[in-house]
Amino acid sequence: MGEVSGINDIIRRIETLDANIELDAQTLPLVHDLIGFIKDIIPLMLEINAFMRDGSQKIPSASNNLQFVSKTTEMATHEILDQLELVTQKVNEIKEELNKEGNSEKILKHIESLEKKTSDIFLSFQFQDITNQQLEYVNRILQAIYQKFIELFDTSLKVRARTLFGQDLILAIEKELQKRNGENALQKFNNVTTDIVRHNGVSQEAIDKYFTEK
Amino acid sequence: MLEDKRILFVDDSPTMRRIIANALKNLGITNYDEAENGLDALEKLHENQYDIVLTDWNMPEMTGREFVEYVRKEERWQSLPILMITTRGMEDDVLTAIRIGVNGYIVKPFTPEILKKKMLDLIG
Numbered sequence: 001m002g003e004v005s006g007i008n009d010i011i012r013r014i015e016t017l018d019a020n021i022e023l024d025a026q027t028l029p030l031v032h033d034l035i036g037f038i039k040d041i042i043p044l045m046l047e048i049n050a051f052m053r054d055g056s057q058k059i060p061s062a063s064n065n066l067q068f069v070s071k072t073t074e075m076a077t078h079e080i081l082d083q084l085e086l087v088t089q090k091v092n093e094i095k096e097e098l099n100k101e102g103n104s105e106k107i108l109k110h111i112e113s114l115e116k117k118t119s120d121i122f123l124s125f126q127f128q129d130i131t132n133q134q135l136e137y138v139n140r141i142l143q144a145i146y147q148k149f150i151e152l153f154d155t156s157l158k159v160r161a162r163t164l165f166g167q168d169l170i171l172a173i174e175k176e177l178q179k180r181n182g183e184n185a186l187q188k189f190n191n192v193t194t195d196i197v198r199h200n201g202v203s204q205e206a207i208d209k210y211f212t213e214k
Numbered sequence: 215m216l217e218d219k220r221i222l223f224v225d226d227s228p229t230m231r232r233i234i235a236n237a238l239k240n241l242g243i244t245n246y247d248e249a250e251n252g253l254d255a256l257e258k259l260h261e262n263q264y265d266i267v268l269t270d271w272n273m274p275e276m277t278g279r280e281f282v283e284y285v286r287k288e289e290r291w292q293s294l295p296i297l298m299i300t301t302r303g304m305e306d307d308v309l310t311a312i313r314i315g316v317n318g319y320i321v322k323p324f325t326p327e328i329l330k331k332k333m334l335d336l337i338g
Contacts, residue, residue: 128227128229129227
């Protein structure tokens with residue numbers, strides 16, 4: 001079949017095939033239609049391939065972000081709940097002292113109101129469990145999509161291996177992608193999907209050390 | 215009425231377990247145990263007698279649904295009241311819960327009033 005120099009070369013070969021093919025009147029329109037379809041689908045394959053390659057690389061990072069959000073809100077929630085438990089304990093102690101003296105009805109009412117508010121704050125932290133489950137759900141979807149991408153890559157490899165035409169086609173698509181992505185499509189995708197919250201566990205101490213060593 | 219009851223609550227979220235514990239304390243209940251999933255809850259059920267079990271649905275290891283189904287297969291736990299507290303608020307979820315033998319159902323976020331009412335309905 002000879003070396004294919006690019007996507008335009010593939011399309012040119014398809015057009016040549018289309019022009020020179022000799023078939024009976026009944027089969028010819030069908031083959032023309034098929035060749036037209038192949039020509040149409042090549043740009044689409046380019047886009048899908050580019051999206052699959054670039055998109056799938058971003059999914060593990062998005063997934064990590066979700067897990068980080070989940071852990072951060074849980075830690076913050078527990079810190080606040082710790083404080084609330086201390087407040088509740090103190091309020092109870094004050095209440096007990098006032099009860100002993102037996103003459104502080106008004107203050108007791110205020111304290112009871114405080115207890116109610118503390119309890120309400122406790123209950124409002126149910127949001128953490130609810131949002132956590134929602135994040136987990138999104139995470140599962142991302143993971144499932146990621147798996148699907150990997151399967152699609154495998155399928156693409158099979159297509160590549162099956163026929164000489166397939167090998168040449170994939171090769172040509174890759175060349176074309178390198179050309180296109182080198183320009184602005186990949187740049188644009190990367191700009192949108194760049195991880196804006198970076199966290200790799202560097203401690204404040206380590207950061208400060210970087211500055212002092214500068 | 216509820217003060218002398220012994221309660222087991224099951225939730226994989228440590229936050230939720232603290233919130234439920236706090237809510238129970240406010241209802242005067244101090245005799246309770248916690249479990250973080252269905253398997254953990256089954257172990258506790260084997261070891262202790264409870265007046266009621268409060269359980270979440272979505273949990274790792276053994277979900278609340280699997281837990282309830284397991285419990286209801288055992289003769290000795292046929293009449294143990296089970297109150298489900300979950301984020302699953304679709305009608306078919308509630309219907310499933312009823313079908314498998316859940317006695318009460320609360321969708322998160324819950325209020326102390328609802329919790330008290332449901333518990334009084336079941337064991338008051």
